Amino acid sequence: MALREQSEHYQHFINGEFVESTGDTRIDVEFPYNGEIWGSVPHGTKEDVDQAVNAAKKAFREWRRTTISERYDYLHSIADALDDHAEELGELETRQNGKLIREMQGQASGFGGTLRHYASLIDSDRGEVIPVNTKDEGMFNYVVHEPYGVVGAITPWNSPLLLTVGKLGAALAAGNTFVHKPSEQTPVSALRMAEIITEETNLPKGVYNVVTGHGDTGAALVDNEDVDKLAFTGSSSTGRSIAESAGRNLSPVTLELGGKSPNIMFPSAELENAVTGAVKGIFAATGQTCVAGSRVLVHEEIYDEFVDRFVDRASQIRLGDPREPETEMGPIAFDKQWEKVRKYIDIGTSEGATIAYGGDRPDDLPGDCFIEPTIFVDVDNEMTIARDEIFGPVAAVIQFSDEEEAIEIANDTRYGLAAGVWTEDMRQAxxxxxxxxxxxxxxxxxRTGATRAPIGGFKDSGLGREGGKEGLDEYRQEKCIYIDQTGEVANPFQLR
Structure with missing residues (x-):
């Protein structure tokens, strides 16, 4: 199916069908490159969310009874369908959030692999027998994995489907059903994925549902007592709120949250590679990634040369239309995020940091969401731009004198999602x-990753893990079963 026409009217996807919202409010979907409004989705109400959760709850009764082989086949059929539409889905992602088409299509080309990964995990899964240490002979004990039930998932705007497919694959593989609330900035790709799955697979109705809307729609999903497990990727502040609400319902949560990651440059590093790593860490994806290497820690011995090279590389980055292959950095995803980034740049200068490059809106590009790659020097780790997650192309370069100080600065943050270490000394690394x-x-x-490897954070960067076997385990719970093989129940009051 070709990319939809401008101002397309989209609906919720509930119980295998596209349905109108019970409310009248709609949300415009814009192309950040030029501000074009090309679609709209409903602002979901509590009634819409309840309808989706009820559909998922009803579907779970049968879905939980599917065999591993059946779920394996379902996941492979979904994977095949998404592979066939990877180019289209990548285009939709770019048109929603303005990230580079080659990155979005690169992500989309891996969706099928993610689903097949989780299929392979359940296909090779084994139970566990535990020796029973009791006085009774003939007692047998084993452990099985069971799904939670209805999973409520809330995903962000920076890599919408990448972060959805990982959750969806693990949840379905484990035997759960799924209700998805995508970001209001990037809802269309999730709806299109639901349409593809419906048209090209026989996934039962109600197993996958999509309700679009603002934060109150997500809150309705979090607060619904029939949601048995919650998964969220986004800011740490929202993650805390979700965890608090989930706690009232005793719902388990997986939270992949923010970061203020250190990218550490030691004197023995191959300098050109290190500079490339700094550019990749903060300017790729316009800095809109949770693992962004936004704090660039540089040893005093190489500080001046590193900064010169870093600035030179930043000055050569080509800003433009993210759909064009020669573009290296696209716009900020939406105007409020641009304003947030601009605010932090102003705070940085007001606190005494120096802009070595960038900081302005280019005047030769359309729309209002572009900002130059920005490098701050003279940064102290106590400054706001070194403490807060900015989620934009803003690097804070911090000087250190030795390894001990580098580690101290790296860990002096409330976050703990990712880090980079650049050195040719492998013992030091x-x-x-x-x-x-x-x-x-x-x-x-x-900023490399693998579906087979877990990802998650320490401290304010989240709870739980996604990816790898650990990601599957987040969506299932253990049941311990005891079997008496003697045929006789011991008298509990008889002394031995």
């Missing part, structure tokens, strides 16, 4: 990586 408080540490690389 391992030593530093082992001491950094972060869920992912890259050595001489940055």
């Amino acid at each position: 391992q030593r530093v990586a082992n001491q950094i408080d972060a869920g992912t540490v890259w050595i001489n690389e940055y």
Whole structure:
């Protein structure tokens, strides 16, 4: 199916069908490059959410009874369908959030692999037998994994389907059903994915549902007592609120939250690679990634040369239409986020940091959401731009004098999602990586990932893990079963 025409009217996807909202309010979907409004989705009401959750709850009764082989086949059929539409889905992602088409289509080309990964995990899964230490002979004990039930998932706007498919694949593989609330900035790709799944697979109705809307729509999903498990990717502040609400319902949560990740440059680093790693860490994806290497820690011995090269590379970054292959950095995803980034740049200068490059809106590009790649120097780790997650192309370069100080600065943050270490001394690399408080540490690389590997954060960067076997385990719970094989029940009052 070709990309939809401008101002397309979209609906919720509930119980296998597209349905109108019970409310009248709609949300415009814009192309951040030029501000074009090309679609609209409903602002979901509590009644809409309840309808979706009820459909998922009803579908769970049968879905939980599917065999591993059946779920394996369903996941493979969905994977095949998404593979066939990877180019289209990538285009939709770019048209919603303004990220580079090559990145969005690159992500889309991996959706099928993610689903097949979770299919392979359940296909090779094994139970566990536990020796029973009792005085009774013949007692047998084993552990099985069971789904929670209805999963409520809320996803962000920066990599919408990438972060959805990982949750959906693990949840369905484990035997759960799914209600998805995508970001109001990027809802269309989720609806189109639902349409593809419906048209090209036989996934039962109600197993996957999509309700669009603002934050209050997500709150209605979080507060629904029939949601048995919650999964969220987004800001730490929203994650705290979700965890608080989930706690009232005793609903387990997986939270992949924010970061203020250190990208550490030691004197032995291959300097050109290190500079490339800094550019990749903060300017790729316009800095709109939770693992962004937004704090660039540079040893005093190489500080001046590194900054010169970093500034030179930033000045060569080509801003433009994210649909064009030669573009290297697109716009900020929407105007309120642009205003947030601009505010932090002003705060940085007001607190004494110096802009070595960028900081302005280019005057030769359309729309209102572009900002130059921005490099701050003279940054102290106590400054606001070194403490807060900005979620934009703003790098804070911080000088350090030795390894101990680098580790101290790296860990002096409320976040703990990711880090980079650049050195040709592998003993130093391992030593530093082992001491950094972060869920992912890259050595001489940055912002790479693998479906088979877990990702998640320490401290304010979240709870739980996505990806790998750990990601599957987040969506299932253990049941311990005891079997008496003697045929006789011991008298509990008889002394031995």
